[in-house]
Amino acid sequence: MSMHPQKHDAGMADFALDPAASFARPGDVLALVTSTDPWSPAAVAGSAIAARWGGNLTGCFIEPSARMLRDSEGEGGPAAPGRLAEPHADDVDAFAAFGSLARQSGVAAATWTTSGVGVAQTLRHLGAWHDLAVIERDMVAQSGLLDVLGEAILGCQLACLILPPRWNREIRFERVVIGCNGSLESIRAIHAAMPFLRMAKQVTLIDGDVRGSRNAYGRLPHFDPFVYLLRHHITARPQYIRASSDLAGDLLLKEARDGQVDLLVMGAYGQSPTRERFFGGATRQVLEGADIPVLMRH
Template sequence: MLAHELRGKSIARTHAADAKARMAEPQMHDILALATSTGPWSASLVTAIDIASRCNGNVTGCYVPGSLRQQRAYETDPTIMSLLTDIDYEMPDESAAFRDFAKRYGAGHSTWAVTRTAIAPTMRKLGAWHDVIIIERDIVDEERVFDILGEGMLSSRTPCIVLPPHWDGAVSFERIVIAWNGTYESTRALHSALPLIQLAKHVTLINGEMRPPYGDQVSVTEPDPITYLAHHGIAAKPHFIRVAADEAGKTILNKARETQAGLLVMGAYSHSRIRERVLGGATRYVLANADLPIFMQH
């Protein structure tokens, strides 16, 4: 009986140690970066390698040729093999140099690829194999940001970190702002960003929850976001807002600037389920005006 109890305590201690180790090491192992240049390396590649080094992760650098960056996804989707074909014979300098660059700055395994299709199908095909996609907002012309990047984010469903135009610095995870309003998209974004939020010293959760008109008919009670974060070792400071929908994006960005956040986490919304390519008001405003990296998920 005593041996059984000791064994149970030993297992419990082991599980506790494993849980502590998992919390200490963020779990974001596969990072995809869509690149626009190799000399110098795109900001997306530098950011992806930085995150991979922090999370003991792997990184895929995928170069998007200029001729494909303004293209909509009207053509037939390619196969995953055509996107990840070994192209050493085609671009030996970039492939070898990227592996050296990634290894030198602490990433685990690295892969170099060149896409042969538009941004949205590339994000959809390769994103399914990765935990997050890093993309520069100015990978496309300003007037096509919502059409092309919006199409990619809404169709791939993979979390994305969108870097602001002309970004050339490191992404700071010391201060993070989470915009949450109780929607499925904002909850998925919060959950997917946990490995990065765990790196932060200061976390602010903007709570703009919009309750359904018949709240008493909701069939399940959801967790409180502050309590949920606390269960993951994150002490978040709540900030409640009640603003009109057309003011939400501006209010979110103002709070991010006020707290000197290095990253904003939020859901990516569409106006309707029928026309998912049309981004909602708050998403559109933040994407157009943010001067800090945004972690978004639809």
């Protein structure tokens, strides 16, 4: 990808927001930028979100040679903090251009950095002081979607807005579908999505939780997603499903397509019985098949 700056082309992917809408709080937004000439979708969407949050923006360019590295392949090598640095002399132009993009979008404070380690290490490090990461799904090859990008999403403890491949349309969050099954992952995803849900004109909540959670010591406090949303003045249309994890992903994608949905919100489910991480069925299906932005949180 070219590292030469180019003035933002507003026609590529404008972030269409209701001027009357606002986010709940300032935030720190991270955009994993794959191209500066022209600016890739993550840079454009990330700058618009940061502007609406009244927050800060970080643009990070991961060196193409490092993007397909699995997390385990970085062990024993340089730690992420040592490979994430202020812009080098040959990157000054990109640093200045990113600041210009941010200012044009209305972002008060922006910074630029590069990374020579994999996506997982980069997200885990930068995620310590950011609230949201904007990521292009095709920043890694299809062969590395699950074991590279998926591994990064599961390990970063950060809300991730995943843009579908070659995304060049306006990003709207007027119609949102939430998938909730009562798990901690889905609850965290709803909490992370609150700024977007407040903007939405229509929210549909697909609830697969019918019993609540239990543990070895008795019944855990029950999280009712509808009550939680109502407390935040968000009225969601309820739908209930009973489906295995192998079918839940297809049902969420079908609902998103049939309802012309702009954003899908769901937890990122995974298991790690050894040193490996594996995606659950629904998460895998949505990550592979979604053609709209997806907000995921592990």
